[in-house]
Amino acid sequence: QQKVQQSPESLTVSEGAMASLNCTFSDGTSNNFRWYRQHSAKGLEVLVSIFSDGEKEEGRFTAHLNRANLHVSLHIREPQPSDSAVYLCAVSMSGGSNYKLTFGKGTLLTVTP
């Protein structure tokens, strides 16, 4: 059964400093990786999706995938206080629905002015 773990559990960065979040997964056949964020009492907002090794940039959000190391990361350039939220890593395995996602527990990001 797929396990998805995120680190750190919480992270505080100053406005404008790079924020880096990590996600490891257990099933090497996984081929679909998404980063979402969730503001308090709100739905999930998709930030970036990545399907092959390397880097994928969407605005200030960049995902790095290394399937051999079972690792995907999210880097947020020039974070703002409005970026404070819970960031969720979601992974799905090949051969099934790309939307049968296994989520991590999330990283709580706080961006201070």
Next chain:
Amino acid sequence: GPKVLQIPSHQIIDMGQMVTLNCDPVSNHLYFYWYKQILGQQMEFLVNFYNGKVMEKSKLFKDQFSVERPDGSYFTLKIQPTALEDSAVYFCASSRHANTGQLYFGEGSKLTVL
């Protein structure tokens, strides 16, 4: 961007009662999903639904759970009867295609079973 609407946002019921959670998916989407998130735990897949049928369900989708979308109206999750362990936030999601494109989530329906 596209919105998935969920009603109610919060419901409190007594154990053993029936509850129906409603989801209004993105208008041209064909695939619908429910996820469950217990407080402090990760979000977990419950079920996906297409063309009037359950396509796939997890072991969390107990016999007391059912889903339907009658005549293109709300996509619903019904729990009958409810149990204490059903207390959670239930997120609805929808997508246009089965495996490509974006998956859009609603803001969740918080269910409290007393």
